[in-house]
Amino acid sequence: MTRFTFPPSIASRPVWGTLLPRKGTAFLMIADAEGAEALIDLAKAAPDLMAAADVVYLPKGTGTRFSDALRAAGPGTLYIGPSFDAAEPRIKRMLADARMGLQIFLTGTEGLMGRAMALALAAGTPVDAIQTEHRGSVARRMQCVHCKGFTEDVMTDPFVCAHCGLNLFVRDHYSRRFGAYQGVCVDAEDPGVIPPQKELYS
Amino acid sequence: MTIQFNDETFTGDYTFRNSPRAIRRFPFPFHEDSYMYAVNLEPHLPGPKGSAFEHRFDVDEHYLSEMKDRARVLADDPLRCQSLPHMDLAGWDTLELIMTSKAEDYPDLFELHRDGDRWRWINRPMGIDDTFTFLDKTTLPYGPLEYITRQTQGDYAILDQRENDLWMDAGMVTTQADWSLDFDIGMSFMQWHAPVPLAHQLGVFDRALKFLLNLQQGAPVRRLNWTMTVNPNLDTSPENYHKWGPEKTTLTPENVGQKQHLRVELQTLWRLPRSNAMLFPIRGYLIRLEDIVTVPKWGRRLHRVLRDLPVELATYKGFIRNRPMIVEYLSQFDDGAPTSPGCFPD
Incomplete structure (x- = not known):
């Protein structure tokens, strides 16, 4: 699958387009x-x-x-x-x-x-x-809001931060400055209770 | 009158308390027995004497302890104060607005002496007496935004105005209701509000943005926002969510009155003169449920508001898991009697 239709989401999530020829220098x-x-x-x-x-x-x-x-x-x-x-x-x-x-x-x-x-x-x-x-994989680049480290090619929700090891859930909130979505601790309110991992968009 | 400053903490042993006077002047945010998002902006004019709206930047009994807490949070995470390179001038605008306002409104606490660009700032409660050159940041120990907001209660976002939009391009954010300046800096108005449920569909943000783009110098506006916080923790940041999140599980029917706080944000918006940016102070106030119910109207009303709040809002505001316990506690103080219109106590 190289093309994917992303479900509608919140206003910070980017909407990707289709490349078209353009004039330029x-x-x-x-x-x-x-x-x-x-x-x-x-x-x-x-x-x-x-x-x-x-x-x-x-x-x-x-x-x-x-x-x-x-x-x-x-x-x-x-x-x-x-x-x-x-x-x-x-x-x-x-x-x-x-x-x-x-x-x-x-x-x-x-x-x-x-x-x-x-x-x-x-x-x-x-x-x-x-x-x-x-085109291609729907994996996300995620920033851990806690340690600020980036985890590339995240395919599941939740996932483990590659830097601090916290279990993070995948938000749709997106920073263009970082080119990344926000990952937030999934078991903060019930430490140790990690929901089962699901593939993104499944 | 002279303010008696409390010596209290917003972390660890949580010794924060409101005096009876602070309870009476608490900016209770509900003008009726139900709540839904609204733009609800009004002119930021001087309010009743002694109220949180009396002055442009309210200074109260928590001032010194809040500034200590801010310094603690910044030492732990310097990314809580950031300013994109084009926002320096807006930082100086902010410093000027706060210094001139505080010196006029609290002459016993603050003094500003200006001789051309040579300024002398005296902050008596914090023991500061600094002379510096306006618009020359090498003459201050921090950048202008950080310098003045280390001495002023509340969080601050500075919004740059361009392309018919507002961009959050600078801020000092250590007392936030679960949003990250480091993540949101550089975002447009709709982008940084993206996670808020329901309000987009209601058109609240479209109307608010349209209004704010036309905000005029000398005509600031204000609104109240609110959430619920377990323990008097000012720093309910996403950065530290894994540290304060577990505290939500410590509520019991016996301690809910002491531990559960209503958190109110007095938000004001100011057009800045040189940069044409907009200053957005978000001043937080905390109060225990058991202190709210000492005002019978507030006890009745808060019970009704929280009981009837849509699930999406209770979830977004982070208290869905504790709502039944909170509502049960507050129900003891609601005899079903009608409440008078407006936010102030009877």
């Missing part, structure tokens, strides 16, 4: 895993745009399943990296060098889009110059 595309398919779709609709684009791609365990096809779609430059953390200095540099008219395309998991959008906004990119499209 430069194009930065950042994708992980199945997000490559959205870029390939975009390239079919606008091959010239892809030929002018700088693409940062994180296969995230998909190997060459999408990366070969992405390369074949003819991006201007293509960087394939092992993780967001590894790619982050490069993305920051690209954003720092950006001029007026840069168009940004983010696609893949919510965690990837959230982190990349937070970097772009912090670098001063206007929000209307950023497009998004969700």
Whole structure:
């Protein structure tokens, strides 16, 4: 399943869009895993745009399943990296060098889009110059409200904070500054009573 | 009159108490026997003498102990006070508004002497006498927002106004009803209110935002909000929820009158002159149920409000598990007699 219709939620939860060709002076595309398919779709609709684009791609365990096809779609430059953390200095540099008219395309998991959008906004990119499209896993990037650590790719509710070990429930409240949802201790009022884990959206 | 400041704690042994005078002046938030979200903004004009609304920034008997508690919380978690880089000027606006208001309203407690940009601030209760240069933060021990709100009761959010919206871009938040400045900083008005149930559908936030965008300098407004807190804990933060959450299980029919508190927020909104930002002080007041019922009208009314409150609100306000015990306790003080309109005691 690479496309998912998210149920309606509260006002802070982002609503992801569909990538569309746009005019611009430069194009930065950042994708992980199945997000490559959205870029390939975009390239079919606008091959010239892809030929002018700088693409940062994180296969995230998909190997060459999408990366070969992405390369074949003819991006201007293509960087394939092992993780967001590894790619982050490069993305920051690209954003720092950006001029007026840069168009940004983010696609893949919510965690990837959230982190990349937070970097772009912090670098001063206007929000209307950023497009998004969700593809692939519905896992969330969560911030523990207690220890402030981030846990990536959370698929269950509740889950265990990767930093402090508290059992956290998954809220829909979302911070664009962090690119993350809020995780809150699930057994604060009944210590030790942890509800059974459920897969998100199940 | 001179205020006698209490020496009390808001954590650990919880020695916080309200004097009989503090009980009488408590800003009871219910003007009728039921409650639903509403914008309910009114001009923040001087209220009755001795009331919590008499002055622009109320100073009461809990002042010194609340400031000690704030310093404790900040030492533990410095992220409770944050200001995005473009909010410095709004911080100075805030400092000026609070200093000038307090010096005028409480001349026996605070003094402000201004000689151009050279300002001398005297806070007598806290033993502070500082001279600094206005708009030069290197002349203060903290940034302007942190400096003045370490000396002023209540939480503070500063909202930047742009793109027809309000953005929570700075704040000092150590006495909150379970929301995180660190998480919400940078959010728009609808985003930071997103978790509130029912009110969005009622259109409350649309109307409030429309009104606030047009707020004028010199015409502050106020409203009351409320929740329920077990023990007089000011820092009911999500950050520390795993520490205070278990206290909710300590209520018994025998101790509910002492341990269960009504928590009221006197919220005011001020347009700031230089930055055009908006200052949003959220001043919290706590009172034990057993102190509320000493005012018969309040006892009757609180019983009816809590008994009839929609489940969503009781859940969001965090007392759904204890509601039956609270309502049972309060029912002893409700003889069914009619109550008079308005919030003040008869």
